[in-house]
Amino acid sequence: MEDRWNKTVRLPDGSTETVQSAAHGKGLRWRARYVDENGKEHAKGFGRKADAQNWLNKQVSDQVTGTWTDPALSAVTFGEMADRWIATKAVRAPKTVAGYRSLLDTIVLPHWKDIPLREVRFEDLQVWIASLSVDGSVRFEGKGLSASRVRQAHQLVGAVLRFAVKAKHLPANPAEGVELPSIPETEQRYLTHEQLHRVAVAAGRHRTLVLVLGYCGLRFGEAAALKVSNVDTEAGRIRVARSVTYVRKQGQLEGPTKGKQSRTVPVPAFLNALLKTEIKGRAPDELLFPPTRGDKWLTLGQARYSFQKATAAVDGCAGVRMHDLRHTCAALAIRSGANIKVVQRLLGHKSAVLTLDRYGHLYPDDLDAVAAAFDAAAGTAADALRTAAPLKPVRPPRKGA
Missing domain, CATH: 1.10.150 (DNA polymerase; domain 1)
Structure with a gap:
């Protein structure tokens, strides 16, 4: 720490004396200085010595505790x-x-x-x-x-x-702990088997697309990227490896799936037979679901047009979104007895936790099964107690024993 207004000089006899400096009365009197971990010197002026000392102590303390940041870096916008x-x-x-x-x-x-x-x-x-x-x-x-x-x-x-x-521009993240608004719970729509088939028929040329989305659990972009070669009708499987996504100002772009992992999904026999008929004689590199007009891939807008007309024509399906077909696949799989890991693999989720968070409520019968098992076990235990020989009473120990 330095007093800018005074300086110490050495007299001819070897003694020292404090005299006024050339900067006396100009600007802030006290200047605190320190060297950071990179060897760079930092200085700041203060009107009071106590303030200068407190600031200097904090800079040294922050360096020791690892919370120090370069003032120049924290000035970045x-x-x-x-x-x-x-x-x-x-x-x-x-x-x-x-x-x-x-x-x-x-x-x-x-x-x-x-x-x-x-x-x-x-x-x-x-x-x-x-x-x-x-x-x-x-x-x-x-x-x-x-x-x-x-x-x-x-x-x-x-x-x-x-x-x-x-990057050492800040000692801590001020965004941590900010209170955020709650996201209202939205009701997911699920179609029954009958509703799904009725919507598919009403969708006309996109009938097979609707059935693939509803029974195979693909995202629309994954279905749009499918090629004929991705369908194995002998094994009854579809290999999902790519996805088409619309990006603002860039149009449709093809890339990996959302989880960046390919997967193979099963195809029901009736749908497999339909796919076999539709791909017969087509080249392996052709799109399974070609666009309705000049686009390179089928767009969501093109598919949505016929889908919305179809849902409006089927009782109980008005307002169902195309993405609800993916929810429908999950619901139908769970109702058929599929466990959560199977549903996870079918939908291509990264973890079963995500699948549970989204579809765990569709497993209500498990709670009923647990209650029924408890009831049966409790009844067996009660019967055993009724038929068992009575237990001898336990006498309390004598005092001093």
Whole structure:
């Protein structure tokens, strides 16, 4: 620590004396200095010695505890850090990266772009998150965002700030612990076997597509990418290895499946016979479900047009979405006795936990079976007690024994 207003000089007789420096009365009197872990010197001026000492003590303490950050690094704006973060996501699926970019441009950056990282505080993040639900973002003022969209925005901000922490721009992530809106539970629609067949027939040229989605559990993009060679009618299997996804400003792109793992799904005999008829004489590299017009692959819009007309024509199916066919496959598999691991493999989920979270409620009979087993065991135990010889009473021990 240095007193800028005074300096110590050595007199001719060898003694020292404190005299005023050339900077006396100019600027802040006390200057604290330290050297960081990289050998770089940092200095800051203060009006009071106590303040200078407290600041210096904190810098040294933060270096010892590993929470110190370079002031120059924490001055980087959130927008600049977000650009660095998203540049590291180039290996992600194009649709995922496009989703990040959309969130940044429409919701996050309009508010946080020019704010230095050191000024991003927990309380400000909490107020901002709450305002998104009520007032929306700068781009969508007056219209609150859905709970799902608000959570996505928070996750993205948190990811950028975690990146900043790892890069030593921040000592801690201020986005941790922010209270988020609850996502309302949405009712999933499931078709019965009869409804599924009626919708398939009403869908016309997309009949087989509807049946494949409803009985094989494919995502629409996975079905759109299927080629004739992916269908093995001898074994009654479909190999799911690719998926087609629409990406904003880029159009349809083909890539790996959502879980980046191929899988083989079983095909019911009646559907296998239908597929055998439809692929007969077709080249192996032809699309199983070709587009209805000039697109390279069948689009969701093309399939949805005939599907919505079909669901509207079948009693009890109005409003069913095409993605509900995937839910239908899970429900029908569970009703047929499939365990959760089988359903997981059928749908291509990364873990059985995800499958349980989404479809575990479709296993209510297991609870009834447990209750029935308990009831039977309890009855057997009661009968055994009635027929067993009476037990001799146990006498209490004598005092002093």
